[in-house]
Amino acid sequence: MRAFWVLALVLGLTSPVFAVEDPLAADLDDAEYAYGTVAQVTPEALIVREYDFETGTTVEIAYQLDPEVIVNGVDTVQQIAVDDDVDIDYVTKDGRRLATVISVERYPAAPEPDGPSPEEPL
Helix, strand or coil, rough: HHHHHHHHHHHHHHHHHCCCCCCCHHHHHCEEEEEEEEECCCCCCEEEEEEEECEEEEEEEEEEEEEEEEEECCCCHCCCCCCCCEEEEEECCCEEEEEEEEECCCCCCCCCCCCCCCCCCC
């Protein structure tokens, strides 16, 4: 029984040594979410058109790209294009929105119909 208490004491005193805080994990606790359509792509940022529910208008918001940003739906950030629909997880640092995860949604173009269109006479 005494060995149990000694072991519990040793583990209790040394466990803070093994606790390593991940700064990104702390940032993710404060993560926010946005979605919209890409208006512009630069090497440092995405400009996204999104609906502002408070004003009832469409606004363009800049999201700086985290060097370790995770992208879904494309292989690299460079493959994101104007008019792509995106979901963005971001954190606010120094008044700037820093994108940590970007998910790209691309929809296939509608197939051309076979035969005449409804407006064309037969």
